[in-house]
Amino acid sequence: MSKIKQFLETIQRNYYNIGKALAFIIAALIVIWQMPRTEKFKYEFQKNKPWQSESLYAPFDFPIYKTEADLIKETELVKSSVKPVFVFNGMALHKAHEAAIEEFNRHWEGSDETLRERNLEALLNLTDSIQGVGIIAYDKIVDEMQPESLIDIVKGNEVTTAHYGDFFTTSSFSDYIRKWSNQRDKHLNRPLLGRIMLTTLQANVTYDKTRTDYAMQRAASSISLTYGMIQKDELIVSEGEVIGEATYNILNSLRREYENKSLSEGELSRTLLGQMALVFLIFLVMYLYVWLFHHDNIYATLGKINLLLLVVLIVVIPSFWIVKIHPLYIYAMPVCLASFILVTFFGLYPAFVIQILSVSLISISVPNPFSFMFIQTMASMTVLFGLYKRESRMNYFFSSLMVLAVYAIGYVSFCAVTGSKIEMFMIGLLGLNALFTLLALPLISLFERVFGLTTSLTLLELSNTNRPLLRKLSVTAPGTFQHSMQVANLCEEVLYEIGGDALLARTGALYHDIGKIQNPMFFTENHKGGQSPHDDLSNEESAQIIIAHVIDGIDLAQKAKLPSVIIDFIRTHHGTRRTDFFYITEQKLYPGEKIDPRPFTYHGPIPFSRETAVLMICDSVEAAMHSMKDPDEQKIAKLVDTVIDKQMADGQFKNTDLTMRDFTTIRRVLKKKLMSIYHVRIAYPTN
Numbered sequence: 299m300s301k302i303k304q305f306l307e308t309i310q311r312n313y314y315n316i317g318k319a320l321a322f323i324i325a326a327l328i329v330i331w332q333m334p335r336t337e338k339f340k341y342e343f344q345k346n347k348p349w350q351s352e353s354l355y356a357p358f359d360f361p362i363y364k365t366e367a368d369l370i371k372e373t374e375l376v377k378s379s380v381k382p383v384f385v386f387n388g389m390a391l392h393k394a395h396e397a398a399i400e401e402f403n404r405h406w407e408g409s410d411e412t413l414r415e416r417n418l419e420a421l422l423n424l425t426d427s428i429q430g431v432g433i434i435a436y437d438k439i440v441d442e443m444q445p446e447s448l449i450d451i452v453k454g455n456e457v458t459t460a461h462y463g464d465f466f467t468t469s470s471f472s473d474y475i476r477k478w479s480n481q482r483d484k485h486l487n488r489p490l491l492g493r494i495m496l497t498t499l500q501a502n503v504t505y506d507k508t509r510t511d512y513a514m515q516r517a518a519s520s521i522s523l524t525y526g527m528i529q530k531d532e533l534i535v536s537e538g539e540v541i542g543e544a545t546y547n548i549l550n551s552l553r554r555e556y557e558n559k560s561l562s563e564g565e566l567s568r569t570l571l572g573q574m575a576l577v578f579l580i581f582l583v584m585y586l587y588v589w590l591f592h593h594d595n596i597y598a599t600l601g602k603i604n605l606l607l608l609v610v611l612i613v614v615i616p617s618f619w620i621v622k623i624h625p626l627y628i629y630a631m632p633v634c635l636a637s638f639i640l641v642t643f644f645g646l647y648p649a650f651v652i653q654i655l656s657v658s659l660i661s662i663s664v665p666n667p668f669s670f671m672f673i674q675t676m677a678s679m680t681v682l683f684g685l686y687k688r689e690s691r692m693n694y695f696f697s698s699l700m701v702l703a704v705y706a707i708g709y710v711s712f713c714a715v716t717g718s719k720i721e722m723f724m725i726g727l728l729g730l731n732a733l734f735t736l737l738a739l740p741l742i743s744l745f746e747r748v749f750g751l752t753t754s755l756t757l758l759e760l761s762n763t764n765r766p767l768l769r770k771l772s773v774t775a776p777g778t779f780q781h782s783m784q785v786a787n788l789c790e791e792v793l794y795e796i797g798g799d800a801l802l803a804r805t806g807a808l809y810h811d812i813g814k815i816q817n818p819m820f821f822t823e824n825h826k827g828g829q830s831p832h833d834d835l836s837n838e839e840s841a842q843i844i845i846a847h848v849i850d851g852i853d854l855a856q857k858a859k860l861p862s863v864i865i866d867f868i869r870t871h872h873g874t875r876r877t878d879f880f881y882i883t884e885q886k887l888y889p890g891e892k893i894d895p896r897p898f899t900y901h902g903p904i905p906f907s908r909e910t911a912v913l914m915i916c917d918s919v920e921a922a923m924h925s926m927k928d929p930d931e932q933k934i935a936k937l938v939d940t941v942i943d944k945q946m947a948d949g950q951f952k953n954t955d956l957t958m959r960d961f962t963t964i965r966r967v968l969k970k971k972l973m974s975i976y977h978v979r980i981a982y983p984t985n
Contacts, residue, residue, distance in 0.1 A: 314600065317600055318597065318600055318603050319585065321600070321603050321604055321607055322581050322582075322584065322585045322603075322607065323581075325581060325607040325610065325611060326577050326578050326580075326581040328611060328615070329577050329581075329611070329614055329615070329618075329659060330570075330573055330574055330577050332615050332618045332619070333573050333577070333618055333662065333663055334618055334621050334622050334663045335566060335569055335570065335573075341354070341549075342666075342668060343541055343546070343549055344541065344715065345541055345542075345543070345546045346540060346541065346542070347540070347541060348538050348539065348540055348541070349535045349536065349537060349538060349539050349540075349541055351537065352537050353533065353535065353536045353537045354533075354534045354535050354549075355531050355532065355533055355534065356528045356529060356530050356531060356532045356534055356552070357530070358530050358555075359527060359528065359529055359530050360527070360528055360551060360552060360555040361523075361524035361526070361527050361528075361551065362524055362525055362526040362527065362528060362547060362548055362551045363523055363524050363547070363550070363551040363554055364522075364523060364524065364525055364547075365547060365550075366626070366721070366723070367719060367721060369521065369523070370723070372521055373518045373521060376514075376517045376518055376520075376521060377514045377517060377518060379517070380510065380513045380514045380517050381448050381449055381450045381459065381513075382439060382443075382449050382450070382505060382510050383449070383450045383452060383505070383506045383509040383510045383513060384434065384449050384450065384451055384452070384503050384504060384505055384506065385451075385452045385503070385504055385506045385509075386432055386451055386452065386453045386502065386503050387502040387503070387504070388453065388454070388502075390429060390500055390501075390502035391426065391429040391430065391502065393500075394425055394429050394498055394499050394500060394502075395422060395425060395426065395429075397497075397498035398421055398422060398425045398494060398495070398498045398499075399418070399422070401494045401497060401498055402417070402418055402421055402491075402494055405490060405493075405494065406418075406490075413485065416485055416486065417485075417486055417487055417490075417491060420486050420491060421491045421494060421495070424478070424491070424495065425495060425498070425499060428466060428471065428474075428495070428499060429499060429502055431464070431465060431466060432451075432465045432466065432502055432503040433465070433466045433467070433468065433471050433499065433500070433501040433502055433503060434462075434465045434466065434467050434468075434501060434503045434504075434505075435468070435501035435502075435503065435504045435505070436467070436468055436501075437504070437505040439505055440462070440467070440505070443462045444462065444463075445461060445462055445463025446461055446462070446463060447461065447462040447463075448460070448461060448462075449461075449462050450513075451503070452506070452509070465503055468501060471499065472496065475492050475495050475496055476492065478492060479491070479492030479493075524551075528548060528551075528552075534548055534549065534552065535548075535549065553665065573662065576662055577659065577662075580655050580658055580659055583655060584610075584651075584652065584655050587648075587651055587652075588603070588606070588648070591647075592644075592648055594955075595644070596644055596648060601749045601750065601751070602643075602644070602749070602751070604749070605643060605745055605749045605751070606640070606643075606644065606648075606652060608745075609636050609639045609640055609652075610636065610652065610655075610656045610659075612635070612636065612639075612741075613631070613632070613633050613635055613636045613656055613660070614656055614659050614660055616631060617631050617633065617660045617663075617664075618660075618663060621663050621664055625664065625665050626724075626727075627727065628660075628664050628670070629705075629709075629724065629727045629728055629731060630727040630728075630730045630731050630734075631731065631734075632731050632732075632734035632735045632737065633656070633657060633660065633674050633677075633678075633731075634653075634674070634677050634678055634681050634701050634731075634735050635734065635735050635737060635738055635741075636652070636653050636656050637649055637650075637653045637677075637678045637681035637682065638681055638685070638694065638697070638735055638738030638742075639738050639741060639742060639745070640652055640653060641681065641682055641685045642685070642738070642742050642753045642754065642755065643742075643745070643751060643753060646682050646686065649681075649682060650678065650679070650682055653678045654675060654678070657670075657671055657674045657675060657678070658671070660674075669708075669712050672708065673704070673705060673708040673709070673712075676704050676708060677701045677704045677705055677708075680697070680700045680701055680703075680704045681697050681700075681701060681735075683700070684696055684697030684700050685697055690758065691739065691755065694736065694738060694739060695736070697735075698732050698733070698735045698736055699732070701731075701732045701735055702728065702729060702731075702732035705728040705731060705732060706725065706728060709724060709725070709728060742755065746861075750861075750862065752802075752861040752862075752863045752864070754801055756861065757801045757802055757804075757805045758801070760805050760808075760809075760860070760861075760864065761786075761801070761804060761805045761808055763783075763808070766858070767809065767812055767854065767855075767858050767860075768808060768809070768812075770815055771811075771812055771814075771815055774815045774818050775811075775814050775815055775818035775821070775823075775824050776824065777818075777821070777822075777823030777824040777825075778811050778814045778818065778821060778823055778824060780823070781811065781823050781920060781921065782807060782808050782809075782810065782811055783808070784920050784975070785807045785810070785913065785916045785917050785920050786803075786804045786805075786807035786808050787804075787971075788807075788916040788919070788920060788968065788971055788972075789803040789804055789806075789807045789909075789912050789913055789916050790803060790804045791967055791971050792912050792915075792916065792963075792964050792967050792968065793908070793909065793912055795963050795964075795967050796908065796912075796956075796960045796963050796964060797908075798907075798908045798909050798912070799909055802863065802909050803867075803909040803912055803913060805864060806863070806864050806866070806867030806868075806909065806910070806913055807867065807913050807916070807917075809851070809855060809860065809864055809867065809868060810851070810867045810868050810871045810913060810917065811847065811851065811871075811917075812851045812854050812855065812868070813846070813847035813848055813849065813850035813851025813852070813853075813854060813868065814847045814850075814851075815850070815854065816846075816847070816850045816854075817843055817846075817847070817850075819831055820832065820840070820843050820844065821844070821847070822924075823921075823924065837880040837881075837883050837884040837887070837898075838880070838884065838897045838898070840877075840880050841877040841880040841881070841897060841898045842897065844877050844880070845872075845877065845898075845899075845900055845901070848868060848869065848871075848872060848900060848901070849901075851868040852865055852868055852869055855868055866906075866907075866910060867909075867910055867913055869902075869903065870902070870903055870904060870905045870906065870910045870913075870914065871905075871910070871913050871914055871917050872900040872914070873900060873902055873903070873904040873905060873914060873945075873948070873950040874899060874900055874901070874902040874903070874904055874948075874950070875899070875900055875945070875948060875950065876895055876898045876899050876900075877898050877899075877900075880898055881893065881895060881898040884898070903953075904949070904950050904951070904952070904953055905950060905951060905953065905954055906953045906954060907954060907955075908954055908955060908956050908960070910954075911950070911951050911954045911956055912964065914945065914950060915941065915942055915945065915964060915968070916968070918941045918945065919937065919938055919941050919968055919972070922937055922941060923937065923972060923976070929972075929976045931969075931973060934969055934972050934973055934976070935969050938965055938968045938969050938972070939965060942961060942964065942965060946961070
């Protein structure tokens with residue numbers, strides 16, 4: 299019983315780490331569940347290259363499939379042989395007949411009844427003759443037709459074949475009527491009858507695209523997918539034999555049969571065990587990599603692990619679905635999408651390793667795994683090169699173009715090596731692949747909200763000084779705005795040297811004092827001369843106003859929906875220090891009395907990262923510089939050392955990972971930078 303209790307206590311103590319390991323196990327199980335269960339063709343081969351394995355004999359009877367290119371070519375040929383379908387409208391003859399009589403009665407002016415009957419009879423006979431032959435309505439398809447072109451005519455339930463030239467067109471009908479009207483006839487008023495026919499006769503033979511497409515589909519469906527058979531035990535290729543076009547097609551047909559072949563219960567169990575071993579091995583490597591090399595970054599937070607695994611599943615699972623439907627379409631799957639998202643959230647090195655492991659998972663099930671792995675690896679590395687700095691969203695568009703270029707070069711190169719024909723269909727698939735990688739941008743925004751993470755893209759947008767909150771700060775408290783800009787520059791310079799997220803620190807520094815918007819004139823950097831508003835307040839009241847700028851800043855930031863990582867800079871930039879000016883002044887007013895320090899102390903918390911710690915140092919140093927008269931090298935060095943030593947003595951950095959070497963570097967960088975800002979010359983030694 300004690301052992302069970304001890305076991306449960308161990309689980310309780312380590313539940314968070316167990317949850318992380320469990321996330322990897324669940325992801326692996328999902329991958330195994332969705333992975334295609336087909337028997338893999340175990341041979342790798344290339345056209346115009348020698349067969350590297352032992353002589354291969356047919357393991358069973360199988361058909362020789364036509365290539366995709368041959369099927370497309372044959373389909374186009376069959377479709378081109380299908381005759382266009384036109385529909386004859388029988389009702390148009392009756393309507394034209396009635397319209398001709400009505401127009402004739404309206405326009406006939408002759409008094410001779412005999413001539414009237416003769417003209418009407420001639421009009422109706424010619425109308426019936428022309429409408430009976432048929433007038434073809436204009437459609438762009440008729441532009442390609444010659445008089446001898448064959449077409450199918452649908453009259454009711456009867457379909458007949460005729461020549462296109464057997465019918466009138468709208469132009470040939472008009473020419474025919476004009477010529478007929480110009481003939482002299484003492485018994486017929488041909489000009490009148492011609493005008494009536496031009497008015498009343500209408501096209502009554504129209505092109506039917508739906509029937510034509512259906513006929514093409516039926517013709518295409520009748521095409522055989524195969525053109526021969528290979529018998530069991532028949533020699534397919536000998537060891538060392540150069541693989542020609544015919545042998546290459548036979549090998550592809552055999553591989554296709556393997557992929558479509560239903561597995562027996564024993565084969566299914568063997569395949570499943572092999573897949574489980576490979577998948578768990580890959581996820582174990584992934585887990586160990588994150589645990590050993592990114593323990594303080596990715597592994598420290600379950601949310602980041604879940605995001606990482608979700609990104610892997612987003613590209614792996616749809617790839618399996620595509621392989622099940624049509625393996626060729628795998629090249630339209632934006633596998634590099636994972637690289638875009640991973641590098642944005644986790645940086646270059648984790649993105650590269652996790653992407654390679656993801657591609658390895660997909661390669662287990664795709665045909666031609668070597669070429670797939672090679673092209674996807676090259677494209678993934680290209681993404682990392684393109685997103686090295688991630689200075690704007692244009693880097694993502696540029697990286698997509700680079701991915702397309704790598705795909706195209708890789709595909710054309712493999713075609714050249716294997717002697718295969720370059721298919722525009724494949725180029726189109728690769729183009730779609732590169733286009734789909736841009737889905738990374740909306741997915742990144744979605745994941746930021748769901749997982750509460752902040753990417754460099756968001757930080758770049760927030761660091762734009764035209765953002766509403768920073769714009770308001772520059773107008774309401776211009777001195778504070780200039781101070782924030784200077785602090786941001788100092789933080790960025792320091793973190794470039796000691797290592798850390800310089801962009802995060804810069805953005806946090808820009809917002810750290812936004813609380814001063816509420817009472818800008820109570821802060822010295824915004825004074826324009828004259829009486830200070832603190833003169834009319836007690837020291838405790840003044841201290842409370844100064845301390846309140848942190849609370850006000852947090853409130854403004856939350857209303858503006860700033861990320862929590864930025865709000866952390868506002869919350870921690872004064873830590874738990876005192877407003878020494880007012881505290882010391884209060885002590886001078888009441889000498890010998892014990893002054894309660896709590897009303898003069900910031901509420902904290904203290905900095906917990908190197909970025910927030912650097913902000914505290916730079917903020918204090920930059921503010922102190924404004925009270926220095928005639929700054930020189932010694933004064934600046936002393937000020938920097940004093941500020942840092944006092945903050946260290948107050949225990950403000952005990953929750954950070956800054957080392958003594960880091961503090962030495964911070965001192966050096968700040969001294970050098972401040973001397974540059976205030977144009978202080980270095981004092982050279984004299985003899």
